[in-house]
Amino acid sequence: MAHAQETVVLQGHIIDSLILAKVLDTIHMMGGTYDVREMKVGASRKDPSHTTIVVRAPSAKLLDEILAAIQPHGAMAERESDCTLEPAPADGILPELFYATTHLPTQVRLDGQWVDVEGIEMDLAIVVNPTCAKVNAVPMHAVKQGDRVVVGRDGVRVVPLERPKERDVFGFMEAQVSSERPHGHILTDIARRMRTLRDESGRGKVLLSGGPAIVHAGGRAALAWLIDQGFIQILFAGNALAAHDMEADLFGTSLGYGLSAGRAVPHGHEHHLRTINRIRAIGSIEKAVKSGVIKEGIMASCVRRNVTVVLTGSIRDDGPLPGVITDSMAAQAAMRAALPGVGLALLVASTLLSIATGNLLPATVPTVCVDVNPSVPTKLADRGSFQAVGLVMDAASFLRELARELGWKG
Amino acid sequence: MAHAQETVVLQGHIIDSLILAKVLDTIHMMGGTYDVREMKVGASRKDPSHTTIVVRAPSAKLLDEILAAIQPHGAMAERESDCTLEPAPADGILPELFYATTHLPTQVRLDGQWVDVEGIEMDLAIVVNPTCAKVNAVPMHAVKQGDRVVVGRDGVRVVPLERPKERDVFGFMEAQVSSERPHGHILTDIARRMRTLRDESGRGKVLLSGGPAIVHAGGRAALAWLIDQGFIQILFAGNALAAHDMEADLFGTSLGYGLSAGRAVPHGHEHHLRTINRIRAIGSIEKAVKSGVIKEGIMASCVRRNVTVVLTGSIRDDGPLPGVITDSMAAQAAMRAALPGVGLALLVASTLLSIATGNLLPATVPTVCVDVNPSVPTKLADRGSFQAVGLVMDAASFLRELARELGWKG
Amino acid sequence: MAHAQETVVLQGHIIDSLILAKVLDTIHMMGGTYDVREMKVGASRKDPSHTTIVVRAPSAKLLDEILAAIQPHGAMAERESDCTLEPAPADGILPELFYATTHLPTQVRLDGQWVDVEGIEMDLAIVVNPTCAKVNAVPMHAVKQGDRVVVGRDGVRVVPLERPKERDVFGFMEAQVSSERPHGHILTDIARRMRTLRDESGRGKVLLSGGPAIVHAGGRAALAWLIDQGFIQILFAGNALAAHDMEADLFGTSLGYGLSAGRAVPHGHEHHLRTINRIRAIGSIEKAVKSGVIKEGIMASCVRRNVTVVLTGSIRDDGPLPGVITDSMAAQAAMRAALPGVGLALLVASTLLSIATGNLLPATVPTVCVDVNPSVPTKLADRGSFQAVGLVMDAASFLRELARELGWKG
């Protein structure tokens, strides 16, 4: 059996971030073999490790597939070279062999220098600007004809995540997706981070993306309080959350369920529709709040506290409300534009928003995914970063307990 | 097509309890036809309705199957007769054609008199004592050779449920199984009932059956408080809940998860096992509490408040703790014995206990089933009684919010 | 206590469609009282029933709320009047008191004549054209300034659903949402309807809306076969399903999971992205199929069989593929335009598409909702129509078993 082989190098926190284990696992499961040539494990947790591995496969093709598969974990060919660039053949079309990014910090080598890729997120292309001064991660549809796009794996370096310094829930190796584990300390850790981010401004913003169940299930007052107190700077939501929130203010119901009196009012969708119609007549959510039509709640607090709100449209929307971005690519771009500087992301009770937001976040942002259905937190926690924590709770209980940790008296 | 036919009578709250609709549905779906001969609808909701229906089927066999199928909804042959009795052929063996009960109030006709069946619950047989003075619902294995058992459908009358007088969540026609509906008013209604039951003694006891997630997820302090305040008189649980509760008292952990410090301690099962071993060495939970070894928590509160505790064994138990009833039939009998006088049942976060307890409860007992997994409340809500309410919440959030409604400051 | 009262009339299949029960339930739970004045129950299931009810409430306001709440169930004031029309104040803005539709067949009275509302679906407004010859249900954003919109409840009549003639799963009173009930006969009933719809052309089209799990989990070949055999005429899907399907054709993987070899290939998102990029370069899915680049699978079969395909965009899309409608209102309109003539709707493994499609469908279309997560079928089955059936199954198993019922040998 003719063997192809290549020597790769791995360095960084490759032991306690499981990188080494995953690389060896991948080589083995794909049908290759390996020799670990050199192995230097960081003596303490601050010190990086370093290893050299000879990868072998029965064919050059399989070897190439294996090398492609372990590259995103940071495994680089021993001999370094510059990255290869090819022009985009047309607007919105990438060169056939474009390099697809991961959500880990990434560098490309240009003229012998390693340069950071800006705006890293999963599944983008890397575009190098004409002067080589700037390298950006770019979504497929945003590429322009002639843009210089990185192709192949040469000269691309992925940096394995370092474990966070704090010894809190975001530093655990295993994701916390279980309705049977204690929530208390997770909420305490999240609250502590939120207090720090608020009080030491400049450390980062807090993003909350949320679905309408927040309002239905009774988490509206708690979320409005969190916004009022300055704990949240960015809100991603859909037409439904905003409409339910303002319906609660105008009619005291959410989809026809009375929120205080607590009685289901049949045909309650009417209130939902009348709310949307009224705001459309007024012209914008902002005007509705500033003119005093909408007095309390999530949207009112967002307007008063100048929270960055991105309302994304969907095919199940009524109306929609003014301000909802109905084009999905435009909505995605608005979300992307709001992300720089996020220091904590809370993804609550919306499968679509949680997954979409999760895909846009770099692996370095601590992220909490909350859903009563365990499959959503499981998906997010599968992203392969410490920093992703799943919580199986209903949205209202999560927000109420979190707000209480931070001082809410509701 | 030769037709068989029989005239049946339905009376009671057959419109707003959906009885009439279900009976006509059943006749139709099984392949029969019907003529509604007489129809008197109760003018107001206090007045019962009355109707006479001619049921027809293409064969006598099918007619008989249809009549058997609609009898549990209260449809009775127009011409009344006494019930038929047959002796049990051996201990634990019923006559082939024994009548199987529903969980609705039931009467049998003896010597022209309608007599109430005591201890009604689903799927039992009806035994008439020798003097005909007493009629009991009896589980199969408890029947004795020669017991006089009701067979067939003649002379058995099921009384459709009346809608409860209170206009609270237990009077709704549709079950509330959704994580997207507001929990607030349901908790308020439950709390109001619990306060009434506690303050007007004699109105009924509160039963809580619960799984270990109560402790894991952080609901222990709230539940202990509810017991201390006299809101709960009966507890059904398993070995795990009791062991986790006392582990929390002895070690501050639950299955190795720290409850206050909040850090997972690897190999934490040790604490669980050491707790069980220590209580076994002491001899009983009661002694452990009274001697001061166990100071706080669910079991300590139960011992102090003389709560009736039934601990049921299961094949996944470690130990088990002293007091756990390892024989499933003996445990079922102990549960059954504790039920008379229950005025409200809270079934929390245990599929097995919730279903088992639900099966033992008559349809007249208001019942709440709480689980983060919607399939459990759905099953219970399918029982076909107003009075069964499903809530999709995690156990800890439910108990904490409920306790807060009742005055807890935790 | 001063009483307000009004007499309402209910007719149609009000017993076995639960209409009467729901109306009385609603009056009672909202705090009103009632007297049933007249009651004529249809003698057999073919005959409609008829009843007159006096509704009373302590205040005129509450009476009005109660009447508004029971109107969607078909309860009409005894004294008939024409409907009231008001002009839309601006494009996309409805008059304040516009009538919001249900998904039940609806009529409005114009000049003493009852006229059918066309294009009925939930939560729309009713617009009467200038000559009164045509009455349409119209979404809020599509209304034009000056359009004559029905306001209030007068002169609007909702027709309770008739139970379907067939004695199959779509005629059951209770929804079949349980993973513990036998699927076999439900699949048989669905297959029988599909065969009838295909063979007796003109009876209606079959719509399938589906999520990407269809491809991931192994249902691709079965679905392609169903399309090839002419069992499906309309497909609603998102960017992901189409991309995964064509990825499977080009690379033999789905999101990097090998479908035949069956091994996960790390960094498999690359194939997904390269697939989208290649189709973008070609220009359209149709060209990709017709040019032979895409040979087999769901999209290939759709192109070959001229299936109407609506691909709706979402904020989590990569690319997207050419043909994906990124504007959510435009996508909703495309879905709406494809619906007339649908005789059966299969909503498979996509929460968003299932809910969105469900909202667009009139109550008269038999609808099956399939998801491994019981909360989605529960939501759909809550729509309050016989005809909505929920199945807790994974998408692949559903499609494979269904295709086998129809003759697939896979």
Next chain:
Amino acid sequence: MAHAQETVVLQGHIIDSLILAKVLDTIHMMGGTYDVREMKVGASRKDPSHTTIVVRAPSAKLLDEILAAIQPHGAMAERESDCTLEPAPADGILPELFYATTHLPTQVRLDGQWVDVEGIEMDLAIVVNPTCAKVNAVPMHAVKQGDRVVVGRDGVRVVPLERPKERDVFGFMEAQVSSERPHGHILTDIARRMRTLRDESGRGKVLLSGGPAIVHAGGRAALAWLIDQGFIQILFAGNALAAHDMEADLFGTSLGYGLSAGRAVPHGHEHHLRTINRIRAIGSIEKAVKSGVIKEGIMASCVRRNVTVVLTGSIRDDGPLPGVITDSMAAQAAMRAALPGVGLALLVASTLLSIATGNLLPATVPTVCVDVNPSVPTKLADRGSFQAVGLVMDAASFLRELARELGWKG
């Protein structure tokens, strides 16, 4: 800060089984620090690795807790000593500091010799017989006064799992718990193992533990076929599965749901109860099969193929059937007795049985957990062994697809 420290040794497949990563993770998260002194990584995947780590903590107590926490992963003090033995103080009571087992292969040192612990499973004690010739893992309640029980951690060695040689689904590092991943290759891998185990007798038995949903949902014929063909040697089930299976044979229904005709028959619990009563009258399931009363199905196949059947009782049982072990500790013992020689375990659609069986299995047995609810497979997959695979599928679809892989034509 005064430091306590100890040097520990780790060896075996500590990289690709994640052992080293978990040990370092644990030390860090518990508040300790470490120096990796020596590191020899196995050059290829066949070669074991070896490392020496100095663990430091701010206090002797914390150091001790850390050492206790990492011991189950195989971390041993560098200086070896014999294990410590203490007599059990009473029947069913262990010495306070007894060593609690993991489900990994374990050895104890006696007189300088490492001896294997037999019957290893989670959460037991280790008992050394008087002659030191035999060391057994023993459940708490089975210990006898005076039994010599291992206490503390000294002289106990846990052997990290070796990755299985086969490159199939049981060798993957990450558990496969997702309804969105392809099932096909997992079923293929399971089927291949089952064929090998059957054809090369002596390689191991196949255990299936299953809940009643197998029958409800339509998997009965497939499972009976698997038993008939010799693919399954051991069945763990409850009263319900056996009763539903025989009800299907006697009445063609399962809990009243018609299985072939496919129509729900109201009050169908009757058939369930009559089935149990009839088998009780006959005396045993075996007699019922051998006398021809029960002709087909799971129980009939088990009797004919001499499958070892353990029927465990539960508090929700009707009857129960003869043969059901109602004492939970006796049932657990019967399950334990059946396990030696198991080479593959399929845990299907029963939370209780799946968890209970999972707890009894050593980590070395390849195990598949199948449930439509993802939380059950997640729990099992959390056990921390390669060899545990989770599948989110309904029971019937799993069994039918598996049987088809093995040649079933149903």
